Amino acid sequence: MVLIPYRINVLSVSMAFERAHTIGYAQCFTFKRRLFNFQGSGKPDPMLDASALNNLQSMCPNMDSSNSNLAPLDSASTYRFDNMYYTNLVNNIGLLESDQALMRYPETAAMVNSYSTNSYLFWNDFGTSMAKLGNLGVLTGKKGQIRMKCGSVNL
Numbered sequence: 001m002v003l004i005p006y007r008i009n010v011l012s013v014s015m016a017f018e019r020a021h022t023i024g025y026a027q028c029f030t031f032k033r034r035l036f037n038f039q040g041s042g043k044p045d046p047m048l049d050a051s052a053l054n055n056l057q058s059m060c061p062n063m064d065s066s067n068s069n070l071a072p073l074d075s076a077s078t079y080r081f082d083n084m085y086y087t088n089l090v091n092n093i094g095l096l097e098s099d100q101a102l103m104r105y106p107e108t109a110a111m112v113n114s115y116s117t118n119s120y121l122f123w124n125d126f127g128t129s130m131a132k133l134g135n136l137g138v139l140t141g142k143k144g145q146i147r148m149k150c151g152s153v154n155l
Contacts, residue, residue, distance in 0.1 A: 021099055022074045022085035028060035029067035034097050036062045047100060052093040071095060086116035 035057050038045040044053050052075070060066045073095050076084040085099075089112050094100035102108040115122040138144065145154050 021096065022077070022081055022083075023079070024073050025070040026073055026095055027067060028069045028071060031056075031071070031096055032060050032062070032067070035060060045097070045100075047092050047103075049092045056095075083115055083119040083122050086112050086122070090116045 034045040034048060035053060036042075036044060044057075048056075055075075056071060059071050060069050072078040074085045074088060075093065075095070076088055085094075088094050089100060089103055092100065092103070094103075102112050115125075148154055
């Protein structure tokens with residue numbers, strides 16, 4: 001495991017903050033390749049639950065005009081901050097490929113399983129991670145940047 005200052009376990013922090021995907025929506029273009037052309041196969045992601053696949057394909061048909069349609073990040077409890085996000089991953093109905101990938105690796109899959117069945121564990125880890133990250137400080141001026149896209153460093 002990688003450690004950063006203040007002895008924060010990066011895996012625990014990132015797993016706890018994945019929880020933010022329990023609330024909100026994603027535009028179809030961000031995940032549509034999972035529905036129709038997973039990894040260039042011309043087929044859907046074989047790990048995606050068949051019922052979820054049908055539902056998502058109806059919300060996001062394979063045409064450019066559906067790219068801006070919205071799908072809930074957590075279809076089980078769209079407006080609640082709860083542990084259903086992790087249950088969705090266990091059941092192979094995670095919306096984003098990057099989220100569902102947590103089930104591919106034994107260490108992260110074990111954490112997903114634990115969070116899906118033990119909300120107290122998640123809340124404890126989430127609170128601890130928030131407190132530790134709050135002590136890291138913010139990079140300002142030329143040492144930091146506000147990203148234009150959260151998944152990419154500004155060029």
